[in-house]
Amino acid sequence: MFREVSRNSKQILSPEICDGILRKATSGVLCLLGDDDYPYGVPMSFVYDKGKLYFHCMTKGHKIDAMKKHEKACFTIIETDQIVASEWTSYFRSVIVFGRTKIIEDVETKKYAHNLLIEKYSPDFKKGAEEDLMSRVDSVGFFELDIEHISGKEAIEFAEKR
DSSP states (O other): OOOOOOSOGGGBOOHHHHHHHHHHOOEEEEEEEOGGGOEEEEEEEOEEETTEEEEEEOSSSHHHHHHHHOOEEEEEEEEEEEEEGGGTEEEEEEEEEEEEEEEOOSHHHHHHHHHHHHHHHOGGGOTTHHHHHHHTGGGOEEEEEEEEEEEEEEOHHHHHHO
């Protein structure tokens, strides 16, 4: 169902390395099937936990409409992109995730996703975060991407150093 990574097999990142990148990275591009079936890619912050990516969003808009129409999505993270002009290339490391999105409706899962995001992005400001969420829980959106496939690839120069 999912294509294998092309080119040199030494460039393929192990599941463990992909997992580490997903835990460490702070943003990526979410790709959905948007209006009139045009691809819609949007940069997003996220958190990775137990085979899912969690996102915070508005409760209305292009993303939500696209997810309601078609649950399949792709999320791409570029961990490294070092331009090496003298070699006419870039040294890169990236991960691509495929899966299905789900808008989170229940309060307990919203709190869970919210706490994961706070822990990742604002660990020094956790106090009061849950109270803030609960004061506006109906107007705050969250969704998850249930991962079905992960692949990662790096520049041959990185692979040869590993």
